[in-house]
Amino acid sequence: SQTIHQWPATLVQPVGSPLSLECTVEGTSNPNLYWYRQAAGRGLQLLFYSVGIGQISSEVPQNLSASRPQDRQFILSSKKLLLSDSGFYLCAWSITRNTGELFFGEGSRLTVL
Amino acid sequence: SQKIEQNSEALNIQEGKTATLTCNYTNYSPAYLQWYRQDPGRGPVFLLLIRENEKEKRKERLKVTFDTTLKQSLFHITASQPADSATYLCALASGSQGNLIFGKGTKLSVKP
Numbered sequence: 001s002q003t004i005h006q007w008p009a010t011l012v013q014p015v016g017s018p019l020s021l022e023c024t025v026e027g028t029s030n031p032n033l034y035w036y037r038q039a040a041g042r043g044l045q046l047l048f049y050s051v052g053i054g055q056i057s058s059e060v061p062q063n064l065s066a067s068r069p070q071d072r073q074f075i076l077s078s079k080k081l082l083l084s085d086s087g088f089y090l091c092a093w094s095i096t097r098n099t100g101e102l103f104f105g106e107g108s109r110l111t112v113l
Numbered sequence: 114s115q116k117i118e119q120n121s122e123a124l125n126i127q128e129g130k131t132a133t134l135t136c137n138y139t140n141y142s143p144a145y146l147q148w149y150r151q152d153p154g155r156g157p158v159f160l161l162l163i164r165e166n167e168k169e170k171r172k173e174r175l176k177v178t179f180d181t182t183l184k185q186s187l188f189h190i191t192a193s194q195p196a197d198s199a200t201y202l203c204a205l206a207s208g209s210q211g212n213l214i215f216g217k218g219t220k221l222s223v224k225p
Contacts, residue, residue, distance in 0.1 A: 006156075034212070036215075041217075042217065043117075043202070043214075043215045043216055043217040043218065044157070044202070044204075044214075044215040046212050046213070046214065049210070049212055057210070059212070090156050090157075092156070101147055101159035101162060102149075102157075102159065102204075102213060103159070104156030104157050104158070105156050106155060106156050107154070107155065107156050109154070
């Protein structure tokens with residue numbers, strides 16, 4: 001069966017510090033991968049998606065970047081965090097785009113102070 | 114661009130009653146619409162998908178309807194239980210890439 005792992009689960013970072021969130025999927029090949037952010041009082045916002053190794057598309061301009069160094073690994077990064085980067089970050093995967101359901105990780109709670 | 118509105122931020126009902134949650138969208142009718150459940154501090158979990166040519170879909174105590182004329186989907190939980198308490202999100206594909214966008218969710222509380 002397929003599983004998705006996301007870490008760390010929680011982190012508190014000072015403004016201006018770097019960020020790295022990692023997500024891995026097991027039990028499937030060539031998944032579509034996504035990073036969403038859920039801020040307090042707001043819905044899930046799609047940040048990045050990837051259809052293959054090294055292929056990253058950004059949905060919104062922001063202080064973050066994403067990379068996919070391996071087929072089932074997706075990394076969310078920032079060189080310098082802003083207060084507005086605080087939120088609940090969710091990695092997800094799907095088998096197909098446009099028609100398939102998303103399978104989400106457990107999320108990473110980021111607090112920037 | 115497509116927008117999703119889940120009009121009720123919170124819904125409180127008594128155990129055993131039917132909960133009905135509403136999801137409205139603003140522009141073109143999507144090919145399908147999905148519903149997810151999210152518990153506090155957890156990632157959303159997929160529940161049901163309904164396609165535009167399907168009027169209704171059921172899964173155990175869950176029922177989803179899709180009305181492309183009203184641009185609306187209704188999500189029903191019959192014989193609700195306290196364990197059904199969670200936030201329910203609707204989602205649909207939007208944009209040229211067809212990525213899923215989500216509503217803000219409705220927080221359902223089922224009281225014993």
